[in-house]
Amino acid sequence: MVSHLARAMNNLERYEDALQQLLTIAKQGERDPLWHFRAGYSYYYLKQYEESVREFEIADQLDPEDEHTLMMLDRSRRGAKRNHKKPSVQRSGNGLGQVPFEDFDFSHFWEDGDYALQAYTAKPPTDELIAAVEQELGYKLPASYITMMKLHNGGIPHNVCFPTEEMTSWAEDHIAITGIMGIGRDKAYSLCGEFGSRFMIEEWGYPDIGVVICDCPSAGHDVVMLDYRKCGRQGEPEVIHVDQEAGYDITFLAESFEAFIQGLVNEDVYDTSEEDKQYALQIVASGLFSPLLAELCANVTEIEDMEGRIRTVCTRIVADKGYFAFHSDELSTLMYDVQFWLYTKSYPHTSEEQYLVAYERMIAFGGGFSTNGYAPAFITDWLGDRMRQGMIVEIDGILRFTDRTIEELHQQLKRIAS
Template identity: 60%
Template sequence: MDQTLIEQLNRWHEEDEQQQIVDTLSAIPEEDRDYEAVGRLGRAYNNLGLYEEALAHLGTIAEAGERDAVWHYRVGYALFHLQRYHEAAEAFATANRLEPGDPDFEYFLQMSRGRAEKQLRQERRLAAKREAALQSGGSTAENHTPFAGMSLADFWEDSDYARKEYVSAPPTDEMIASVEEELGYNLPASYIALMKQQNGGIPKNTCFPMEEATSWAEDHIAISGILGIGREKSYSLCGDLGSRFMIEEWEYPDIGVVICDCPSAGHDLVMLDYRACGPDGEPEVIHVDQEGDYEITFVADNFEAFIRGLVHSSEYDTSDEDKITDLHNVAHGGFSPLLAELCANVTELDQIDQKIRRICTQIVEEKGHFSFHADERSYLMYDVQFWLYTKSYPDTDRQRYLDIYPNIIAFGAGEFSQGGYGPGWISGWLDLRLKEGRIVKEHGRIRFTDQAAAELIGRLKEA
C-alpha cells in the first residue's frame, strides 16, 4: 500500500470509522491486496463485530502471518468472540510466545483458556444427556408428581410490584398450548405446576448456589422474578419483555426459553436449555451472561431442581467478612502485572502505589466492599487508571482502553482485584470526561488534557 493510503487508514482507525476501512480495502481487487491491506481489513471486520468475515480474510494470509504476533492476535480475537475458545487460546498463546509481555495477549489468553475448559465440560455434559435420552427412548420428561413433599404455600413474595409486573391469572390449558406453540417448546411439567399455583412472581428465595463463578458472584446467582405463562404482563413468557424479546432484541442464544430475569436489568438471565433434550424433552436450567459474550453456565438438571435449590439472599450476606478481606487486600495485596508496570513508569510523584492503596481503602471503608461505581472516589480511581495507562501507552484509542481496563484492577491477576465490574460504569465515566473536555480525542487517540493531568497529580500528592 502507498503511504497516503496507510495514513488515511490510520486516521479512520483512530476515529473508529471501521466501515470506511472495509469499503476502501474491499474496493481493491483481491489479487492486488498485500499482507498489510488484508491484515487491516481483518482488524476492521473484528472491530465491526463481523468475526466470520475477519477470519475469512485473515485466513488468506495465514502462511505469511505465521511469525506475526499481531496476525495471531487478530485471529484469536475473532475466534474468542465466536466462542471458539480452544482455538482462540492457541492463537493468543502463539502471539504471546512471539511477543511476550503484551497485556492484551496475556489477558485474552487467560480468558480463552478458562472458557475453553468450561466449554469442554458443558459439551461433555450435554453429550451424556443426549445419550441418556436416546437410551430412554428419546424423552427425559418428568414422570412423577412435581414438587412432591415440598410446600409451595410460602414460596412467593407478596408485593404490589410483583402483582403489577409478574403475576397473571392461572394459565388455562388453551393458554399453555398457545404459549408453547409460540415459543416452539413444551414447557416442563414442574414449571406448569408452579404457574398453576401462582402464575409468575417474585419468590422469597432469590439466590441459587453455584459451583462456577458468573458475572453476578463467585458462588451464586440471583434472580429478580420468574416469568409466568401468558402475554399480559411485561415479565411473562410472551410479554413485551419476555423470552422472544430477550432472544430477538437482546440476542440471547436461541436454545430455549427465558424464565427468570436478574437484578442486572437484562445483562444476565436464567433460561431453560433444550439443546440436549429437544423441544419436547426435559430441559436443563442455565445462566447466560450477556456481558461475557453470552457465556453459558450450568445451573440445575431441571426446573424443579432449580426451584428446590433456591435459597434466601441472607445466605450470602457475608458483608462483615468481605469488608475485612477487602481491606486487607487493598492494603497489602499484590498488584496485577499491568498495574505494577504502569506504576513503575510514574515519575511525577512518589509512592503512587501507596496513594492508590489509600484511596481504595477509603472506598472500602465507605462501601463495605471493593468496587467502583459513579461516586467521587470511584471517579478518582477511574481517572488514575486512565492517566497511568495512557502515560505508558499514548496511542490508546477508546476501544483499546475499554478492552484493557479490566486487566488493570477489575480482573487483575493479583490480590488487589475486584473480581468483576460493570462496563457501563467505566464507559459512562469516559463519556462524561470527554463531554467535560478533561479527556480529549486527537486523531482517534484519547488522553487527559495537560490541565486535567496536572489537577489529578495535585490530588494524588494530597492523598
Template identity: 60%
Template sequence: MFEGFDFTDFWEDCEYAREKYVSDPPSDELIASVEQELGYKLPASYIWLMKRHNGGIPVNTCFPTDVPTSWAEDHVAITGIFGIGREKLYSLCGGLGSRFMIDEWEYPDIGVAVCNCPSAGHDMIFLDYRECGPQGEPKVVHIDQEYDYEITPLADSFEDFIRGLVNEEVYEPDPDEEKAENLDLVRTAPFSSLLAELCRKSGAPEAAERWIRDIAEQIVEDKGFFALHGDKESWLLYDIQFWLYTNAFPGVTEQQYLEIYPQMMVAADGFSTGGYAPGFVEDWLKSRKKTGEIQKKNGGLFLSESAKAELEGQLHQVCRKG
C-alpha cells in the same frame, strides 16, 4: 399440588409484572394449543400454579446451586416466571418466550424456557425433557449462554423448583466482611502487569506501590469497598497513575491514555476495581487540563512541575496517615 406450601405474598404484583408477565388464567383449550406449539406437555404443577396466577414476578427470586455460574458462586436468579399464553412479552409463546430463546438466541432445544434471568437473555431457566421425553415430567435446569450454554441441574420438578426459591437477601454480603475482604485485597493482591511495570519504571518501586495501596486502603475505609469515582481520593489515584504512566511512556496522547487506562486496574487478576466507568476518568482528565495541571506538548500529555510537587506532597501526607 404444593401441599403445605403458603402462597401468601408469593407474587410481587407490581405494574411491570402485570404489564410484561401476568395474563388471565389459561383455559384448557389455550393450554392444549400452547403445548402443541411448543411440542411438550407442561408439568401439572406448573399448570396448577398458572391457573391461579398466570405468570409473574415472585418475591423470592434466587435458587441455590452447588456450582458457580456467570451470575454467582452459589445461586442463580430469575426475573420472572413465564405464563401460559401468547399476549404478554414474557409468556411461553410470547415475543421473548421459549421458542424465541431457542430459535433466535440458539439455546439448546431440550424443552421449554420457563423463567428469564436478570442478564437480559444471557442465561435462562428451562424445563428439561431430555430424560423423560416430551410427555414426561421434566426437571428444571439453568442454561448459561455465557458459559457456552452450560446446563446446571436445579430441581427434579417444577414444584421442587418453586419450593426451593429463596429471597435475594440471603445472598447479600455482610458489610463488615466485605470491607475486610477489600482491605486485604488492596493491601496484598498483585497489581496488573501494566501497573506493576509502571511502578518498576518510577525509580522508586516500593514507594510507588505503597502510595497506591495506601490511597486504595483509604478509599475502602471510606466506602467499604474499592471503586474509583469522582471523589478526592479517586482523583488522587488517577493523578498518580497518570504520573507513573507518563514517566514510563512519555508523549502519550489523550485518546491513547483513555484506551490504555483500564489495563492498570480493571484487567488485574488481584488488585482491581472490578469494573470501569470511563466517564469518571474523562471528567478528571478534562478538569486537570482546564486547570493546567496536565499540559500538552508536541501532541503528548504531561503533568506540570507544580502539579508534580503538589502530588508528591499529598502522597507523603497519605503515607504518614497510613
C-alpha cells in the same frame, strides 16, 4: 451407518435424537461396544445416569479397559450417586390435575421496587399472549409457571438463592437469581423481551434445550432454564442452572418449576459479607499489582507513592461497599480518572478503542490486586461524561485529559494520605 449418525447427533448435543436412532438398531448393537458407548453417552448428557451406568458397564465388558469408557463410567456413577442423595420433591404443578401452588403463600414473595416494575413486571398475560409466546419459543410452558405469571407477571423475588449439591461459578452450595422473567415481550427481562430467552440462546450461546426463565447477578454468565430434554417440548420440564463460565455446564436444580419456586431461600442464609469484606481488604492492602499497573505507577514522578494512594482509595471503596468493585460512585469515578491518566501518560497516542482494550489489564483483570471483572458500560459511560464535560479531548482520534483536568487530579491525589 445409523450408529455413525447417532455419534454425529451426540456431537451436536442432539442427545434425544441420537438415542432414538440407536434404539432402532438395539438388536444389532447388543455385542457392539461402540453402540453401548454411544447410548451411554446420550443417557449421560440427558442426566439419566442409571441408564448410562448400565450401558458403559456393558461397553467395558465388551471392550475392557478402554480409557474413554472408563472415564464416562466413572462420571455416570458419580452422577447416579448425586441423584440418590437428592431429596424427593412432590410435584404439584405437573399438569395432571393438581392445582399449582395450592398451599403456597405469595403475599410476601415479590420485591416490587422501581427497577423490578420497570424491567420485569408486566400486566397478567392473556391466553392469546401465552399461546403466541409458546409458539415463538417452541415450548409449552408449565402450568405452574403460567399460574404464577397470571398472579404476578415476572419480577424480583424476596428469596433469590437456591441450594445446590455442586459448586458453581457463583458459590460452593447455591446459585442466585436476579429476577424471574414474565410472559410477554414488552419488558426487557420477559421471555420474548430484549434480554429474554431467545436472546440468551442466540446471542450468548446457551444450549437450545428449553427456556431461560431467570437471569443471574453475573450479568449473563449464568442463567436458570426450563430443561425439556427428558420430557419433550410439550412435557413438564426440569429446572437447571447453566454456567457459561464453566463451558455451559448444567446443574440440576428441581424437577419442576413449582418445586424450584418453593425451594428458593433468602440470601441471608448464605451471608458471608463480613468474610468477603475482610478478604477484599486484604486484596487492596497487599495484592500484587498487575504488570501493566505496576509499570504505569513506576512512570509517575509528579505524585509520591502512587501505589499507596491507589490502595488507600480502594480501601475506602471496600469499606463503603463491603467488596472490591467500581461502579458510578465518586470514588469509582476517581479510580477511572486515575487509570486513564496513568495509561495515557505512559502511552500518549491512545485511541478510545485501544484504551478500552487496555483497561482490562490494569485492575479489572489484573494481578492479585483485582476486581476480577467489570461492567463495560460503566467505563464507556464515564468516558462519554468526561468528553461531554470537556475534561477529555479527542484530537485526530487520540484521547487525553486537558492540562487543567490533570492538575486538578494531581491536587486530589496529593490530598489522599497513602
